[in-house]
Amino acid sequence: MATQLMQAPVQLTISPRLAKNIRRNVKERVIELILMLAALVAVATTFAIVGILLYESLSFFKTVSVIDFFTDTQWTPLFEDAHYGIMPLVSGTLTTSAIALAVAVPIGTITAIFLSEFASHKTRETIKPILELLVGVPTVVFGYFALFFVTPMLQKIYPDLPSFNMLGAGIVMGVMIIPYIASLSEDAMRAVPMSMREGSYAMGATRFQTALKVVTPAAVSGIVAAYILAISRAVGETMVVAIAAGQQPNLTFNPVDSAATITAYIVQVAMGDLPHGSVGYQSIFAAGLVLMIMTLSFNVIGHWVRKKYRESY
Amino acid sequence: MATVTTPIKAEARDLNFFYSNGARALKGITMPLYENKITALIGPSGCGKSTFLRCFNRMHDLYPGNQYQGQIVMHPDNTNVLDQGVDPIEVRMRISMVFQKPNPFPKSIYENVAYGLRVRGENNKRIMDDKVEEALKGAALWNEVKDRLHDLAFNLSGGQQQRLCIARALATDPEIMVFDEPTSALDPIATANIEELMVELRSKLTILVVTHNMQQAARVSDYTAYMYLGELIEYDDTDKIFTNPSRKETEDYITGKFG
Numbered sequence: 336m337a338t339q340l341m342q343a344p345v346q347l348t349i350s351p352r353l354a355k356n357i358r359r360n361v362k363e364r365v366i367e368l369i370l371m372l373a374a375l376v377a378v379a380t381t382f383a384i385v386g387i388l389l390y391e392s393l394s395f396f397k398t399v400s401v402i403d404f405f406t407d408t409q410w411t412p413l414f415e416d417a418h419y420g421i422m423p424l425v426s427g428t429l430t431t432s433a434i435a436l437a438v439a440v441p442i443g444t445i446t447a448i449f450l451s452e453f454a455s456h457k458t459r460e461t462i463k464p465i466l467e468l469l470v471g472v473p474t475v476v477f478g479y480f481a482l483f484f485v486t487p488m489l490q491k492i493y494p495d496l497p498s499f500n501m502l503g504a505g506i507v508m509g510v511m512i513i514p515y516i517a518s519l520s521e522d523a524m525r526a527v528p529m530s531m532r533e534g535s536y537a538m539g540a541t542r543f544q545t546a547l548k549v550v551t552p553a554a555v556s557g558i559v560a561a562y563i564l565a566i567s568r569a570v571g572e573t574m575v576v577a578i579a580a581g582q583q584p585n586l587t588f589n590p591v592d593s594a595a596t597i598t599a600y601i602v603q604v605a606m607g608d609l610p611h612g613s614v615g616y617q618s619i620f621a622a623g624l625v626l627m628i629m630t631l632s633f634n635v636i637g638h639w640v641r642k643k644y645r646e647s648y
Numbered sequence: 649m650a651t652v653t654t655p656i657k658a659e660a661r662d663l664n665f666f667y668s669n670g671a672r673a674l675k676g677i678t679m680p681l682y683e684n685k686i687t688a689l690i691g692p693s694g695c696g697k698s699t700f701l702r703c704f705n706r707m708h709d710l711y712p713g714n715q716y717q718g719q720i721v722m723h724p725d726n727t728n729v730l731d732q733g734v735d736p737i738e739v740r741m742r743i744s745m746v747f748q749k750p751n752p753f754p755k756s757i758y759e760n761v762a763y764g765l766r767v768r769g770e771n772n773k774r775i776m777d778d779k780v781e782e783a784l785k786g787a788a789l790w791n792e793v794k795d796r797l798h799d800l801a802f803n804l805s806g807g808q809q810q811r812l813c814i815a816r817a818l819a820t821d822p823e824i825m826v827f828d829e830p831t832s833a834l835d836p837i838a839t840a841n842i843e844e845l846m847v848e849l850r851s852k853l854t855i856l857v858v859t860h861n862m863q864q865a866a867r868v869s870d871y872t873a874y875m876y877l878g879e880l881i882e883y884d885d886t887d888k889i890f891t892n893p894s895r896k897e898t899e900d901y902i903t904g905k906f907g
C-alpha cells in the first residue's frame with residue numbers, strides 16, 4: 336500500500352522540446368512585462384496626479400480650515416481680504432453642467448434613437464460624420480461662439496442678460512457634448528440584437544413602440560455610460576465657461592447670472608503669476624481635488640446604475 | 649389526405665418569395681393549414697422553412713427589398729394577409745410567432761407578457777392582471793413564476809424563457825401561432841414541456857411549427873409538410889408521411905438517406 340502511494344522518481348533531464356519551451360516562455364514573459372509596464376504608465380500617472388493634488392491640498396488646508404472651505408460663501412483668493420469658500424465655484428460648475436445636460440441629453444438621445452431605429456442607411460452615413468466633426472471643433476471656438484453669437488441671441492429674448500452668463504455657456508457646452516451622447520448611445524442601441532426587435536414587431540408593435548419600449552431599455556447601460564461621459568466632460572470643460580460665463584465666483588444657481596466654475600478658476604490662476612507655495616497657488620489644487628471628487632462620484636453612480644440595469648442577451 | 653370535414657384556418661396560394669438580393673426562396677407553395685391542428689414543416693437546412701413561416705406574420709416587411717408574390721388567405725374572413733392594403737400590425741395581432749432562440753424583452757416577467765396588450769393600448773390593471781395570469785397558465789409557467797412576476801425575465805432558465813415567449817404570444821389571443829424551431833436551444837426536459845404545451849394549445853388555436861427533429865414532428869403534429877429547395881414536396885397526415893410517404897425524396901429525408 337505504502338509503496339503504491341510513493342511517487343515515481345522525477346526525471347531531471349530537460350528534453351530538447353522542453354528547452355525550446357523555456358525559451359518561448361522567456362519571450363512570453365518579456366512581452367508580458369512590456370505590456371504591464373505600458374499599463375503601469377497610466378496607473379502611475381493617475382497616482383502621481385492624485386498624490387500631488389493631495390499633497391498640495393494638504394498644505395492648503397493647513398492655512399484654510401476644511402470647514403471654512405466648504406461653508407464660506409465667497410471665493411476671493413486674489414483679494415486683499417481673501418476668502419476660500421469653494422461653494423461659489425461648485426455652484427457655477429453644477430449650474431453650467433446642468434444646463435449643458437438639459438440640452439445634450441434629450442437632443443443626443445433623440446438623435447441616437449433616430450439614427451439607430453428610423454434613419455435609412457444613407458441618412459445615417461451622412462449625419463454621423465457631421466456629428467463627429469463637431470467633436471473636432473476646438474473648445475475655444477465654442478467659447479467665442481457662446482460669447483458672440485448665442486448670448487446676443489439670448490439677449491434679444493431676455494434683454495437683462497449680462498454679456499457673461501452661465502446660460503449661454505451652458506447651452507453651447509451642451510451642443511458640444513451632443514455628439515458624445517448621440518454617438519455612444521447609438522452604438523449601444525445598434526448593439527441590441529435584431530431578434531429582440533423582431534420579437535417586438537411580432538407582437539404587433541410599431542417602429543416607435545419598439546424603439547422606445549424595447550430597444551432603448553435594452554441599451555440602457557450603454558446609454559447611461561454615454562451620459563456619464565457627457566457629465567464628466569461638462570464638469571471638466573474649461574474654455575467655454577472661462578470665456579463666456581464670466582470669471583467672478585458667485586454663489587448662485589441662476590442661469591442668467593455670470594459666475595466662475597472650478598476649471599475656469601484654475602486656468603485663471605494658472606495663467607496669472609501667483610508665486611509657488613502661496614495659499615492662492617495651493618488653492619487651485621484644493622479646487623482640483625474637489626473637481627476630481629465630483630467627477631469620480633458621477634462615475635461611481637454611473638457604474639452602479641449600469642450594474643443595476645446591465646443587459647444580457 | 650385530410651378529411652373533408654376539417655376546416656381550413658389559412659392557406660398559402662401559389663406563394664413565391666424573393667429576398668432583396670433577388671433570390672427566390674419560395675417557389676409556388678400552395679398549402680392549407682387546418683384549424684386547431686398542428687402542422688409541422690420539415691426539410692433540410694436552407695430549404696425555406698423559416699422564410700415560409702415568416703411570411704405569415706409579414707416579418708419580411710422589416711427588411712427593405714423583400715417581395716411576396718401570391719397569397720396567404722385567412723379564414724373565415726378571407727383576408728389575404730400579404731395584400732399591400734392589409735396592415736402588417738393587424739396581421740401580427742392575429743398570427744403570433746415564437747422564435748428559435750428565446751427573445752424576452754429587457755423587462756419584468758409581468759411586463760413581457762403584458763407587452764402585446766400595452767402595445768394595443770390596454771391600460772386597465774385588472775384586465776391586464778387577469779390576462780397575464782391566464783397567459784402564463786396557458787404557457788404552463790404560472791406556478792414557477794407567480795411569486796416573482798416582477799423579476800427580470802432574463803433571470804429565467806432558457807426553457808422558462810421560451811415558455812414566457814409563448815405566454816407573451818398567447819396573451820393577445822392570436823388565431824394562429826407559428827413556431828420556428830422552438831426547442832432547438834433547449835434540453836430534452838424543457839423540449840418535452842414545450843411539446844406538451846403545443847399539444848394543449850391546439851384546442852385554442854392553429855399551429856405551424858418548423859422543426860429539424862423528426863421525432864418531434866412525429867410526436868406532436870397532425871400534418872407534416874416536407875420542403876426542399878423552396879418547394880413543397882409533400883404534405884399529408886403525419887402518420888402517412890412517416891410510415892408511407894408517396895414521394896421518394898420525402899422518404900429519403902425521413903430515413904436519413906438524404907444527401
Ligand SMILES: Nc1ncnc2c1ncn2[C@@H]1O[C@H](COP(=O)(O)OP(=O)(O)OP(=O)(O)O)[C@@H](O)[C@H]1O
Binds near residue numbers: 668673700
Ligand atoms: N435575408 C436573406 N437574404 C437573402 N437570402 C436569404 C436570406 N435569408 C435566407 N436566405 C436564403 O433563403 C433560403 C431559405 O432560407 P431559410 O432561412 O428559410 O431556410 P430554413 O429552411 O429555415 O433553414 P434552417 O433549417 O437552416 O433554419 C436559403 O437559401 C437562404 O440562404
Ligand SMILES: [Mg+2]
Binds near residue numbers: 697698699828
Ligand atoms: Mg430556419
